[in-house]
Amino acid sequence: MIELNEIRIWEGVIIVDYTELVKAISELHNVPKMDKEYELYYDETNNSRIFRLTDEGFNFNEKAYFLLGGLAFEKGKLPSKESLESLVEKLRVQQNSTEIKFKHIQQKAKFFLELISKKRVRDFIEWLYDNKCWVHYSYRDNFYYSIVDIIDSLEESSFGGFEFNRELKSTLYDCIAKDKDWFIQLMIYFDYPNVKDHNQFIGEILKWFDRINPDGYDFNIEYLRQSMKSHRKDILIFLEGNTDRVMIENYADIYRNSILTFYNSVHVFDEELEIQKKLDENTIEVFGKEVSYEFVKSDNSIFVQLSDLIVGILRMWMGLLESHSIFDLKEIFLNLTATQKQTIIQFQSLMYNSLLENWGFKHGSGSDQFEEKINYFMEYNF
Incomplete structure (x- = not known):
């Protein structure tokens, strides 16, 4: 657990110094230029508000990843007013509309390939490409994020370092995906992630491991089986003291992580009252300086509006990746129309x-399997 550097109160305001956490992000993930001054604009999609179990399953489609992202610029180097006016003229559906929404360019497209065939989407991606804009995003696979606490509760999962820990998480995630209905019922029965009978919970998982890997041929599954077996009489530390059946209470931590990753930048978020309330519970400070962020109504910021378009495109792009294997993606990419190919090349270059x-x-925050699909897309020679 990474400790915050300092918590203090000044004139009734709680100030939290996140300097040590920022240093940890820098060291662990080697993020470059964290101190550079950017202007970052945001919108979000697939916000379930709370991600939890019901008696039937999840309250929200677990395949719909939460996504926060948008446009990024070097501070003070925004596209020209003339260029923006030209784009708005191309994208606006009605002359009296007060703002541009993703639905205006989506035009009822249900899938990514259908989306990039729409003229407004092609015009928008071309504008981003021509203006050398940057795109930033954070995503969360809600189901993956919910089950990794099982791995992190096992001290043996860290013995092989960060990469092996991720590998074990992806192995468990992949196994669960093939037997999801059974595992969800297990989670419901034990009020996951607030398990009361850890011995019984571990026992059920051990029997499941025996069923899916009877000969012990899969090293990672066998490693997890032996590790959980050694904890049969222990408490899985991250699976106690939680709220029954609530995996994600809100997504404020993703907002906060974005702010901390670029602590010298200006962060402009689309208005989200519950998230703002969570972030405003204390002042965010790094290296003795308050970090700048604000929430605005989207009709007051063209760049927040354009971030809504970006996030919508990213959502449908991720939907394509999530629902197909790499083999299927290869076939899809080989059969693009000339128009689709031109736009997808610009989108790939933009990313x-x-x-x-x-x-x-x-x-x-997702499995290695999903990250492999992102990398496959990024490296594909269209």
């Missing part, structure tokens, strides 16, 4: 150039 500027512009 690639953003990571060239700062690969801290991408942050995700």
Whole structure:
């Protein structure tokens, strides 16, 4: 557990110094140029408010990843007013509309390939590409995020370092995906993640491991089985003291992580009252300086509006990746129309150039399998 550097109260305001956490982010993830001054604009999608279990399953589609992201610029280097006016003219559906929404360019497209065939989407991506804009985003696979506490409760999972820990999480996630209905019922029965009978919970998982890996051929599953077996009479520390069946109470931590990752930057979020209330519970300070962020109504910021378009495109792009294997993606990419291919090349270049500027512009909590799909897309020669 990373300790915060200092918590103090000044004139009734709680000030939290996150300097040590920022240093840890820098050291652990090697994020470059964290102190550079950017202007970051945000919108979000797939916000379930709370992600929890019901008697039937989840209260929200677990395949719909939460996504926070938008546009990034070097401070003071925004696109020209003339360029923005030209874009708005192309994208606006009605002359009297007060703002641009993703639905205006989506035009009822249900899938990513259908989306990038729409003229307004093609015009928007081309504008981003021509203006050398940067895209930043953070995503969370809610189900993956919910089950990794099982791994992190086992001290043996850290013996092989960060990468092995991730590998074990992805192995468990992959196994669960193949037997999801059974595992969800297990979670419901034990009021996961607030397990009361840890011995019985571990016993059920051990029997499941025996069923899916009877000969012990899969090293990672066998490693997890032996590790859990050694904890048969222990408490899984991250699976107690929680609220029954509530995996994610809110997404404020993703907002906070974005603010801390670029602590010298200006952060402008679309208005989200519950998140703002959580963040405003204390003043965020790094290296003795208060970090700048604000929440605004989207109709007051063209760049927040454009971030809504970006996040909508990213959501459908992730939907494509999530629902297909790499083999399927290869077939899909081989059969693009000329128009789709031109737009997807610009979109790929936009994403690639953003990571060239700062690969801290991408942050995700998801399985290795999903990250492999992102990498496959980024490296594909269209």
